[in-house]
Amino acid sequence: MESISPKLANILPYTLIVGQKQLKLALELAYIAPRIGGVLLSGQRGTGKSTAVRAFSRMMYDRLPVTLPINATEDRVVGGWRIDKLIQSQLEPQSGLLEDADDSLLYIDEVNLLDDHIVNIILDVTSTGVLEVQRDGQNKQLSVSFTLVGTMNPEEGGLRPQLLDRFGLMVSVTAEANEDERVKILETVLEFDRAVSEFNSGRDSNYINQALEEDKKRKDVLQKAREKFSFVKISENIARKCVKLATEVKAEGNRGDYIIALAARAYAALEGVEEVTNKHVEAVADLALRHRDPEGFQNNQKLWADKYQQLVINILNPEGD
Numbered sequence: 001m002e003s004i005s006p007k008l009a010n011i012l013p014y015t016l017i018v019g020q021k022q023l024k025l026a027l028e029l030a031y032i033a034p035r036i037g038g039v040l041l042s043g044q045r046g047t048g049k050s051t052a053v054r055a056f057s058r059m060m061y062d063r064l065p066v067t068l069p070i071n072a073t074e075d076r077v078v079g080g081w082r083i084d085k086l087i088q089s090q091l092e093p094q095s096g097l098l099e100d101a102d103d104s105l106l107y108i109d110e111v112n113l114l115d116d117h118i119v120n121i122i123l124d125v126t127s128t129g130v131l132e133v134q135r136d137g138q139n140k141q142l143s144v145s146f147t148l149v150g151t152m153n154p155e156e157g158g159l160r161p162q163l164l165d166r167f168g169l170m171v172s173v174t175a176e177a178n179e180d181e182r183v184k185i186l187e188t189v190l191e192f193d194r195a196v197s198e199f200n201s202g203r204d205s206n207y208i209n210q211a212l213e214e215d216k217k218r219k220d221v222l223q224k225a226r227e228k229f230s231f232v233k234i235s236e237n238i239a240r241k242c243v244k245l246a247t248e249v250k251a252e253g254n255r256g257d258y259i260i261a262l263a264a265r266a267y268a269a270l271e272g273v274e275e276v277t278n279k280h281v282e283a284v285a286d287l288a289l290r291h292r293d294p295e296g297f298q299n300n301q302k303l304w305a306d307k308y309q310q311l312v313i314n315i316l317n318p319e320g321d
Contacts, residue, residue, distance in 0.1 A: 008064070010196050013211035014055040015218055019176050020048055026169045026287050027056045031147050032226045033266040036259060037127040038148030040159075040291065041110070043173030049151045050109065057105040059215040060222065065107035065149070066100050068122075070074035070114055070241045077118055078131065098122065098131050101146040111150030112159050119159075122148065123166040136286075161294070165252065169284075170261045170291035225269040232265045233275040241278070244315045245285050249307075251292035260288045278316045284309065 017024065026039045027168070041049045057065040068077065078096040098106065106122070125131050131142045150167065152159070164170075175180050195207040241259060246256030257274060261276075263284035268276045286308055 006210065007223055008058050008062070009199050009208070011054050011058045012051055012189075012192055013215050014052075014059040015214040016188055016192065016211050017052055017055060018063070018188055019181050020052060020173065022287065023049070023052050023171045023173055024056075025283070026171045027052065027147070027149065028222055028225075028270060029263050029266040029284065029287075030149075030169060031056075031060060031222055032229050032269055033262045034129065034145050034147070035127065036266070037123065038150065038169075040167040040170040041149065041151045042154050042170060043151075044153055044175070046154065047173045047175050049173055053105070053107055053149050053151070057107070059219050060147075061104040063104060063315050065105040066097055066146075068106060068108045068114075070110055072097065072114070072118060073105070074118065074121070077121060083133070096131075098125055098144055098146070099142060102142075102144045103146065105147045105149060108148075108150040109122050110152055110156070112152040112154075114156050116160060116163060119163050120166075123163070127166070164291050165255060167291065169263060169287040171287060172290065175212055207234050218224050221270070225266070226270075228272070229269040231274070232268045234261055234265060235275065238264070238276050238278070238281060241281060241315055243279070245289060245311055246292070248315065249289050249293045251289060252294070256289060256292045260285055263288050282312055282316050285316075 014024075023041060026041075029035045030039045040091075042054075043049055050076075052066060057063065058075060076096060077098060108119075108122070111119060125144060126146070126148045127146050129143060131144045132140075158164070191207060195205040199205045199208060242264070243257045243259040245260060246254075249256070260281065264276045264280040267275075267280045267283055271280070286304075289311075290304055293307075
């Protein structure tokens with residue numbers, strides 16, 4: 001077993017997270033298909049959003065995510081010149097956070113409080129994979145790829161519809177209501193706290209070691225799914241259903257169609273199959289469409305659940321195909 005980095009020892013292993021299946025699925029799909037364009041996690045404080053993101057980053061990249069602060073300037077995001085060198089009349093480039101996040105995860109906590117202009121820049125780079133810097137005498141174009149995750153508390157305000165639409169997937173994260181599941185969550189956290197104390201006192205922790213072994217297995221599954229993603233087929237019938245689903249919720253433009261198809265293909269790759277089925281589309285439609293509904297059902301769980309179920313019956317109709 002490899003040694004555990006002291007800096008990462010107190011990060012809960014991803015495979016120990018109890019529940020939050022939709023949250024974990026969204027993170028995994030965005031990794032498998034980077035063109036999805038990021039994941040938005042919307043929910044109240046204390047629902048495990050940050051815990052899951054850090055755990056996923058630790059599992060996939062063996063590092064904490066690159067975190068973008070709310071007060072970030074354009075210089076800090078896309079890159080600029082080193083201030084200390086400018087004072088000495090020297091020009092030395094300084095990479096921005098987007099470049100630093102290449103091949104890893106970029107995390108924006110409380111993205112709804114970030115300047116819209118900065119959010120737009122980040123989402124453009126996420127969807128195109130290209131970072132263009134043309135400012136202050138710099139002119140460069142870089143290929144960058146990262147998994148973008150933004151979190152927000154809807155009680156503190158929302159994102160403008162134009163920006164909301166740019167996030168590929170959205171998860172409405174809620175606190176676990178089932179008492180048995182809450183007990184499992186509590187027991188896991190308490191056991192992990194004990195294991196961390198054990199590790200910090202210089203003793204080996206079988207609990208953490210075993211969990212990290214499970215993380216390695218999951219990482220391998222996701223990497224293989226990413227490699228197979230582009231070879232998964234989507235029939236015309238399935239493509240038509242993706243379009244109908246997006247049309248049914250009155251999603252603007254064609255982005256909703258594309259994201260459903262991408263996410264369904266990623267899910268099929270995750271399952272190790274060669275072609276997308278109704279099952280895969282059904283599993284991702286909620287993630288891809290909830291925030292594209294102009295009637296605002298993304299903030300009302302029951303209304304959206306009722307509407308989503310009707311979509312499945314009317315369009316996907318798994319039992320009829």
